[in-house]
Amino acid sequence: MRALSATGDDGLVELVRVPEPSAGAGEVLVDVQAVSVNRGELHRLTAADAGWRPGWDFAGVVADQGTSGTAPAPGRPAPGTRVFGIADEGSWAERVAVPAARLAAVPEGLTVERAAALPTAGLTALRTLRMGGDLAGASVLVTGAAGGVGRFAVQLARRFEAEVTAVVGRPERGEGLAALGAAEVVVGVEEVKAGFDLVLETGGGESLREALRLVAPHGTVVSFGNSSRAATSFSVSDFYPKEASLRGFYVLNDLDGPRTADDLAYLARLVATGELAADIAAVDDWRDARATLHRLRDRRLAGKAVLRVTREKQG
Numbered sequence: 001m002r003a004l005s006a007t008g009d010d011g012l013v014e015l016v017r018v019p020e021p022s023a024g025a026g027e028v029l030v031d032v033q034a035v036s037v038n039r040g041e042l043h044r045l046t047a048a049d050a051g052w053r054p055g056w057d058f059a060g061v062v063a064d065q066g067t068s069g070t071a072p073a074p075g076r077p078a079p080g081t082r083v084f085g086i087a088d089e090g091s092w093a094e095r096v097a098v099p100a101a102r103l104a105a106v107p108e109g110l111t112v113e114r115a116a117a118l119p120t121a122g123l124t125a126l127r128t129l130r131m132g133g134d135l136a137g138a139s140v141l142v143t144g145a146a147g148g149v150g151r152f153a154v155q156l157a158r159r160f161e162a163e164v165t166a167v168v169g170r171p172e173r174g175e176g177l178a179a180l181g182a183a184e185v186v187v188g189v190e191e192v193k194a195g196f197d198l199v200l201e202t203g204g205g206e207s208l209r210e211a212l213r214l215v216a217p218h219g220t221v222v223s224f225g226n227s228s229r230a231a232t233s234f235s236v237s238d239f240y241p242k243e244a245s246l247r248g249f250y251v252l253n254d255l256d257g258p259r260t261a262d263d264l265a266y267l268a269r270l271v272a273t274g275e276l277a278a279d280i281a282a283v284d285d286w287r288d289a290r291a292t293l294h295r296l297r298d299r300r301l302a303g304k305a306v307l308r309v310t311r312e313k314q315g
C-alpha cells in the first residue's frame with residue numbers, strides 16, 4: 001500500500017510504498033479515505049528523520065474487524081461501516097490498524113472529509129475545556145482561535161455557556177469567529193482586561209506569559225501548544241498570588257479509555273446536526289500534501305486542512 005512518509009527535509013512528506021498493517025489485539029483495520037493535518041504533525045515533520053510515518057486523524061471504511069473467523073466481534077463496527085478516529089501515528093496511509101476504542105461511526109449526513117477533521121482538534125478542544133470545570137457564565141480566553149483547535153474551542157465553550165474572547169494574529173484571521181460564538185475577537189491581548197476563568201493557550205512564548213497574567217484568581221491556564229516555538233519567561237509574582245493553576249494537556253495520552261469513542265460520537269453528532277461547524281479551509285488530494293503543509297506552516301489556512309486519500313487505478 002501507499003503512505004505519506006517524512007522526507008527529513010523541507011519537502012516534509014512523500015508518497016512511498018509501505019507494508020500493509022495487520023490488526024493486533026483489539027484493533028480494527030480501516031481503509032482510509034480522508035485524513036486531516038494538524039500543526040503538531042507539521043512540527044514533528046519539521047524535525048523528523050526520513051521514513052517516519054505521520055498521521056493521527058482519519059476517516060474511512062472498516063476493512064476488517066481484526067478477529068479471525070466469521071462471527072462479528074461484539075462492540076466493533078462491521079466491515080463496510082464508515083468510521084473515523086485517531087491513531088498514534090501512521091494514519092496518512094491507504095490503510096490503518098487502530099484500537100476499536102479510538103473509533104466512532106460516521107453519522108449519516110456527515111462526509112468523511114468533515115469527519116476526518118474532527119478527532120485531534122475536536123477532542124483537544126473538548127477535553128481542554130472540561131479542565132475548566134462548569135463553564136456556565138465563565139469567561140474563557142482562546143488563543144490561536146482562527147486555527148483548527150481554536151474554532152472548535154470557541155464554539156464548544158459557547159455551547160457550554162461561557163463568554164468567549166478569541167485571540168487572532170491579524171484582523172482578517174478573526175473573520176467568522178463572532179458567528180461561531182466569540183463575544184469578542186481581539187488581535188493580540190494588550191487591550192484585554194485580566195480575569196479569565198479559563199485560558200486555552202497554544203501560542204507559547206509571549207502568549208503563555210500573557211495568559212499567566214490574564215488568568216483570574218483561582219482560574220486555570222491550560223497550556224497545550226507552542227505554535228511560536230519560543231521559550232516563555234514570566235514574572236512569577238504576577239501569577240502565584242492569584243493561586244491560579246497552570247496545567248498541561250496532551251491528547252494522545254488518554255485515548256484508550258471508553259470515553260474516546262463517546263467523545264468522537266458526540267462531536268460527530270453535533271457536526272451532523274449543524275450544531276458545530278467543522279470549518280474546513282482546504283480539501284486537497286494527498287499527493288499535494290506538501291503544498292498543504294506549507295500553507296499551514298505559513299498561517300494561510302483558517303480552519304482545518306483535509307487530505308483525500310486517493311487510490312491508484314487497479315490493472
Ligand SMILES: NC(=O)c1ccc[n+]([C@@H]2O[C@H](COP(=O)([O-])OP(=O)(O)OC[C@H]3O[C@@H](n4cnc5c(N)ncnc54)[C@H](OP(=O)(O)O)[C@@H]3O)[C@@H](O)[C@H]2O)c1
Nearest residue numbers: 039144146147148149169173202224225226227228250251
Ligand atoms: N497538546 C495537544 O494534545 C495538542 C493537540 C492539538 C493541537 N495542539 C497544539 O495546539 C495548537 C493549535 O493546533 P492546530 O492544529 O489548531 O493549529 P492551527 O490550525 O495552525 O492553528 C494555530 C493557530 O495559532 C495561531 N498562531 C499564533 N501564533 C502563531 C505562530 N507563531 N505560528 C503559527 N501559528 C500561530 C494561528 O492563528 P493566527 O494566524 O490568527 O495568529 C493559527 O490559527 C498548536 O500549537 C498545536 O501544536 C496540541
